[in-house]
Amino acid sequence: xxxxxxxxxxxxxxxAFASAVAALxxxxxxLNQNYVVLLTEFMSMLVLAIMWNLLAGYADIVTVGQHAFxxxxxxxxxxxxxLRGFDPYLSIPLAGLVALAIAVPAMVLVFRLRxxxxxxxxxxxxxxxxxxxxxxxxxGGGSGSSLPISIVLSFGxxxxxxxxxxxxxxxxxxxxxxxxxxxxxxxxxxxGLTAMRDNEEGAAAVGVNITYARILCFxxxxxxxxxxxxxxxxxxxxxxxSASFSITDWSVFIIFNVVIGGIGSFEGPIIGTMVYFxxxxxxxxLGPVHLILLGSFSIFTILVERRGLWGLVRRMLGDxxxxxxxxxxxxxxxxxxxx
Amino acid sequence: xxxxxINQLLQxxxxxxxxxxxxxxxxxxxxxMRFVNIAHGxxxxxxxxALLVLTTALGFNPAVATLIVLxxxxxxxxxxxRFLLQRVVGENVLLPILMTFxxxxxxxxxxxxxxxANTRKLSGGWLETATVALGQGINVGLFQVLxxxxxxxxxxxxxxxxxxxxIGAKIRAVSDDVAAADLIGLSSSRIYAxxxxxxxxxxxxxxxxxxxxxxxxxxxxxxxxxxxxxxVVLGGLGSLWGSLAGxxxxxxxxxxxxxxxxxxxxLAGHIIFLVVLAVRPQGxxxxxx
Numbered sequence: 001x002x003x004x005x006x007x008x009x010x011x012x013x014x015x016a017f018a019s020a021v022a023a024l025x026x027x028x029x030x031l032n033q034n035y036v037v038l039l040t041e042f043m044s045m046l047v048l049a050i051m052w053n054l055l056a057g058y059a060d061i062v063t064v065g066q067h068a069f070x071x072x073x074x075x076x077x078x079x080x081x082x083l084r085g086f087d088p089y090l091s092i093p094l095a096g097l098v099a100l101a102i103a104v105p106a107m108v109l110v111f112r113l114r115x116x117x118x119x120x121x122x123x124x125x126x127x128x129x130x131x132x133x134x135x136x137x138x139x140g141g142g143s144g145s146s147l148p149i150s151i152v153l154s155f156g157x158x159x160x161x162x163x164x165x166x167x168x169x170x171x172x173x174x175x176x177x178x179x180x181x182x183x184x185x186x187x188x189x190x191x192g193l194t195a196m197r198d199n200e201e202g203a204a205a206v207g208v209n210i211t212y213a214r215i216l217c218f219x220x221x222x223x224x225x226x227x228x229x230x231x232x233x234x235x236x237x238x239x240x241x242s243a244s245f246s247i248t249d250w251s252v253f254i255i256f257n258v259v260i261g262g263i264g265s266f267e268g269p270i271i272g273t274m275v276y277f278x279x280x281x282x283x284x285x286l287g288p289v290h291l292i293l294l295g296s297f298s299i300f301t302i303l304v305e306r307r308g309l310w311g312l313v314r315r316m317l318g319d320x321x322x323x324x325x326x327x328x329x330x331x332x333x334x335x336x337x338x339x
Numbered sequence: 340x341x342x343x344x345i346n347q348l349l350q351x352x353x354x355x356x357x358x359x360x361x362x363x364x365x366x367x368x369x370x371x372m373r374f375v376n377i378a379h380g381x382x383x384x385x386x387x388x389a390l391l392v393l394t395t396a397l398g399f400n401p402a403v404a405t406l407i408v409l410x411x412x413x414x415x416x417x418x419x420x421r422f423l424l425q426r427v428v429g430e431n432v433l434l435p436i437l438m439t440f441x442x443x444x445x446x447x448x449x450x451x452x453x454x455x456a457n458t459r460k461l462s463g464g465w466l467e468t469a470t471v472a473l474g475q476g477i478n479v480g481l482f483q484v485l486x487x488x489x490x491x492x493x494x495x496x497x498x499x500x501x502x503x504x505x506i507g508a509k510i511r512a513v514s515d516d517v518a519a520a521d522l523i524g525l526s527s528s529r530i531y532a533x534x535x536x537x538x539x540x541x542x543x544x545x546x547x548x549x550x551x552x553x554x555x556x557x558x559x560x561x562x563x564x565x566x567x568x569x570x571v572v573l574g575g576l577g578s579l580w581g582s583l584a585g586x587x588x589x590x591x592x593x594x595x596x597x598x599x600x601x602x603x604x605x606l607a608g609h610i611i612f613l614v615v616l617a618v619r620p621q622g623x624x625x626x627x628x
Contacts, residue, residue, distance in 0.1 A: 012476040019620065021475075060432070060433070062433060062436050062437070064440065065378070074542070079612075108617075109613055109616055109617060112616055112617075112620040113572070113616075113620075115374075115435045115436065116374055116377070116432070116435070117369075117433040117568075117572065117576075119375075119377070119436055120375060120564070120565065120568045121616070123487075123561075123565060124565055124568070124612060124613070125613075126571065126610055127565060127609060128606065128609045128610065131609070132604060132606070135602070156374035200358055215358060228468070247561075252444055252471045255437065255440060256441070256444075257435055259441075263433070263437075285410075287452070288448035288449070288451040288452040289448070289452060290448075291444050291445075291447075292444075292445050292449055293447040294442040294444075294450045295441040295442070295448070296441070296445060298441045298443070299423075299438055299441040299445075300438065302427060302434055302438050302526065303426060303427075303439075306431075306434070
């Protein structure tokens with residue numbers, strides 16, 4: 001039986017979560033432009049964290065090459081809008097589709113490798129795509145290109161309107177990513193993934209189709225990463241191989257955030273991204289020390305509490321913020337052996 | 340017309356020697372401990388900076404400095420495995436990857452904080468500029484030849500160590516079955532630490548040659564890791580002699596790619612790797628046929 005006090009704090013936590021989502025939806029109406037820019041960045045990082053966690057935390061695919069698909073999305077968005085003159089709004093999902101199209105051959109190659117080899121394999125693929133992007137003359141070669149002003153203005157003539165529109169796009173993408181992750185984890189495949197997270201061989205033995213689940217995850221995350229690339233391009237207003245395919249920004253920070261927040265949980269990426277933005281306000285002035293501290297925190301987390309900050313909080317709350325797990329009925333619990 | 344290409348082929352083979360040096364330590368730790376140290380390249384660069392301090396501040400010759408560094412490299416690898424990595428090895432494949440990834444970022448930024456972002460290089464003195472004339476206008480660097488010979492010798496020594504000595508037998512036993520090895524009284528955590536120490540000695544040797552051969556800066560580690568990794572996978576996982584073949588393939592690919600168009604040097608290496616991965620994922624010389 002769950003204690004009344006922890007049930008109350010769980011309800012409070014869920015109410016706080018729901019209010020936060022409602023407040024974030026209305027953010028551009030409530031906050032000044034600087035915060036809207038910051039929150040847009042938060043939403044992009046959140047999507048990346050959710051996707052990385054889905055792969056590393058559940059599907060056993062640790063990638064160090066997530067930035068590849070962000071970069072592909074950024075370049076595709078630039079190609080569709082600046083070079084082909086497509087509708088800018090339509091170009092965002094199209095950028096996601098291009099990322100998906102690149103993910104298929106990438107997957108065929110890297111899935112020949114396992115675990116750490118796979119991790120570095122994704123890194124090689126990202127490196128190849130970045131070097132190849134630098135050879136595209138139409139995209140400005142190695143130094144990149146700026147997004148034409150007309151495309152920027154199509155998202156709003158006044159700066160405030162434009163920032164609000166871009167924010168809402170990022171918010172919608174984050175909401176969709178969260179919903180997709182939630183539905184996936186609640187589904188039959190998600191139960192299989194959770195079983196894989198806990199014990200891969202055991203999951204295979206009871207009939208979880210591991211290969212299918214891994215393919216679905218790898219290909220499912222790619223369009224989201226590509227669309228993040230498009231939104232990031234709208235924020236930065238330019239593409240360049242080193243910035244659009246930035247391993248530090250779109251892979252290293254993300255990995256640290258998820259590890260610190262809590263890998264293999266729905267809430268972990270959210271908490272990790274929040275902690276990252278709070279820490280950044282204080283640490284970004286420190287230069288390299290910022291990354292040294294984040295790296296040390298994440299190693300410390302691995303040694304002390306593998307489920308991260310959320311693992312610590314969950315011990316106090318006694319349940320997940322969002323009910324991901326399917327719970328056994330009370331009758332089943334009564335008959336079950338004590339843990 | 341043919342001479343420049345033959346020249347590039349030779350240079351590529353010699354470059355393969357350096358790449359083999361990068362890879363042997365990774366091949367050893369991957370073959371024995373079944374995990375890949377993502378910070379491998381950063382440790383090579385870390386030792387390069389240690390050599391920089393020894394040669395510039397204390398005035399040692401690079402060869403002497405490398406010999407001084409090797410015992411410390413062994414201790415670093417031993418300690419790293421014993422006190423940090425051993426805690427996460429075995430039970431969960433995710434944790435060692437994340438831990439060594441964290442180490443990689445810490446080393447890169449620690450070096451950046453300590454030494455700044457400038458590119459560095461050690462001077463090899465007369466050895467660096469000495470060449471061997473092979474006729475037809477083809478010259479190869481003496482230092483490059485020496486590097487290649489060292490790589491072959493290192494692979495041979497490690498092969499003997501693993502297959503002809505007592506500690507080698509213990510390392511292979513633990514690698515094959517940790518539980519069974521523990522059962523017959525081998526201390527697997529200690530043997531892992533020794534293997535990692537040996538792996539780090541090769542890191543030290545690689546750093547000695549790399550610091551004279553090429554420029555390095557605090558962010559050079561990942562490139563070296565990717566090369567070492569590609570060499571290991573090209574050669575066949577856990578195969579030491581395969582690493583030599585993998586190193587040569589990669590070196591030649593880069594060298595020929597660079598001769599064709601200098602901008603394609605790095606990309607050519609990666610592409611060869613991906614092609615081999617696509618058609619022969621077990622590598623050129625898999626250990627288990």
